[in-house]
Amino acid sequence: MSAYSQLRTLSGSGIRLKDLPQAAAYLEQAELVVEEASASTDLDLWFNSQEQPDPLPLLCLRCRLSDPLHQWLQGMQRLHGQQHPLEPTAMAAYLLDDDGSLQLSLEKQRQPFTYAAIAGSTAPNLHPFTADVLRSWDPKRASLSHWGRERARSHPPLKAYFRECGLLLIRDWALLADTSPTRVHTVWLRFGTGALSADQAVALHGRYLPLYREAKHHHRQSYGKATGWEPDDTFLQQIAPDQPTSATKAQLQAIAKAIRLLQSGNWQAGSGDDLEQASDSAQAEGLLEDSEMDDTTNASALLQQITAALQRAMDRLLPAELAKEQQRFVKAPEKQLAWQLYGQGLSQREIAARCDHQQAWVSKLLDEKRRSGQIATAAAAELVRQPGFQACATSPEALVRLHEALRNHLLEPEQQGGVAPLRLWFQRALHTP
């Protein structure tokens, strides 16, 4: 593709590459005939856009910007699309919304899409997204493609979309602020790149923290929001007065990258938690021993109390939960199928295969851990009023054991080959007219 005269844009038929002859003609006239993107051409066009009230140099930069944004979206899809329901066109609607027009709407008026127009606008967010990126770009701080990705990561509507899909974009600056010196030391030894020693990385991070908190506080007071803060030269200079601000920024970002590398492993390892696998039937069997009951109490009578309390808790809490789920059955009949299969005792993996979805989809739909936890809490609250369980209301440890045992009782069948009580409830509820 021609980096400066072809635009990645979202159209009715999806994301496509749009030729812009006006941009190509401008490049030729300005003697900037280049196929590949380069930092020097970016700068030439940027200066031209400021010197002339001409929308064409900016149009070339919009083309230039659209490709790294597209690549970033593709990367997100590739990396996270398996686990999260990301839709390429939905994501593109936030970033690739530039149609190549030479005009844009500002303060409800159509105006030429020039640098002067976007720089003079006081609107907090500009449309299309490329206008927002080009308005805030400072070539001294970042390359255009990097700045585009930075802005994408902090673009509130896109962040909101990702959140809906179960994915959070955390910026480097917040990530650094969340990290203890101990962890910085650990990650730098393991993943750090560059000339800094681990101690130097910890020292740099230590100088960053108080200044960040102060700057964020000031930003919140000035703008009334937590989002949108970027470290400027003054801030970076304060952290390390004896080196260029670009070096300080790069070092901080390298630390953030090392933290992310550690987190990738941790978070990935923690995802896809399968309660089915985690459940320990032995604990369920040991329920009566764990509950610190009076020795003389009849065990089977206590088991009956447990079963009855759990049944009452399910009957009280689950109808509203099921009603919420049933509202989605018309639009997504595979959800109804998933619940039916769950009621029959199929594993999450089997349900996923039958519904043509990932196991993560099934896990999120069933939400077994939350549902079983709430039912176990309600049952525990009832049980501790009965003589055999009163001790559990006086000891946090005993209560936690009781709660875990109740949860396991819900999720494990009483007999081998049987269906667990929680599944059985859904089986009966879904078969009832």
Next chain:
Amino acid sequence: MRAIPADQDADLHAIAVPEGAILLPLEQRDGAPRTLAIAALQQALREQQLSMPLGPATDLDNPDRLLLLNRIAIQLVTAGLCSDQLEVPTAPWRDAECAPQLLAAALVDEENAVVQMAGVLTAEQFMAAAAAADASAGSIPLDVEQFEGGLERLLLFVQVLQPAALPRLALQAVSGGLAEAWLSLRELLAGSLPSNPWAELFGAGLEPLAAGAFRSAGQPELAERDASPLMLTVPLGLAPAAVVSGTEVAACVESFSLALATYRRPASAGIAGQEMLRLRLASQLSGDLLPDGLGLTITSGESSQKLVAAGSTELLLDLPASAALLTIAIEYPGRTTLQLPPLSLQSP
């Protein structure tokens, strides 16, 4: 840990919304962390249809105030969503009369309006976790991993536990804070400490390990050659409102004592020998029954053991020595629990 692809671009990094995290309406995303954490708690209570009072009604956002959820006093601390540590202000823990019963940790992503309740610590667990910290500092750093159970455990505790099961404890219950009261039992029992730090605090005394002092049905008697030369005894009693120690015991009708000694369990049947700690709670009058319901709880790391007297003349427990700090609590229904400072079998 999963291998990291070499070409993974940091720009593409995103984290999954943590399991159990609460998504607040996006309009709230610029709120302060505590405000968001409380909003998340309120949202969870609404969603679960739990009608529990949450206060203080007019001052919820004040970080200097404790939350009162279902009449349980909770210190709420917040940190960023990706944090590995958080700072716990120590001011609320100065006075046992008004100290928190629970410490709850909320991890907050302000920019995405996402809150994850990391979990809770009881006051007893906080004391153990903070044992090695400088209690005179304005705050104590704790690893996020020390908080367990998420929102579920917080709601479980405040709904089900009796308030007395969550005693209020003060960091400055002993002069100079817990760090100074941290007892290295091994050195004390070996007679190598210049003074007994529990003597003034709890009236605890060192006595020679008398023959038969630890004899008990079903338990091996401590052989002199394997045991510490001394045992530590703490006089205890049941006052009208609390389990007490030291000079207050003299005024109590029910009195008893806790004795601690270390010994080495010999190797046998292929099992290596091991250093053990023995605790014995018994009436001060030999052979007398302990008050029914009197409880002895020993917590070491994440594990906890509890013995409750029921027609018992003594409560006796053997524990393998480990590097973890031990905390001992003596409880009786309806009375304030006596929490002894953490002790270690290693040097502080």
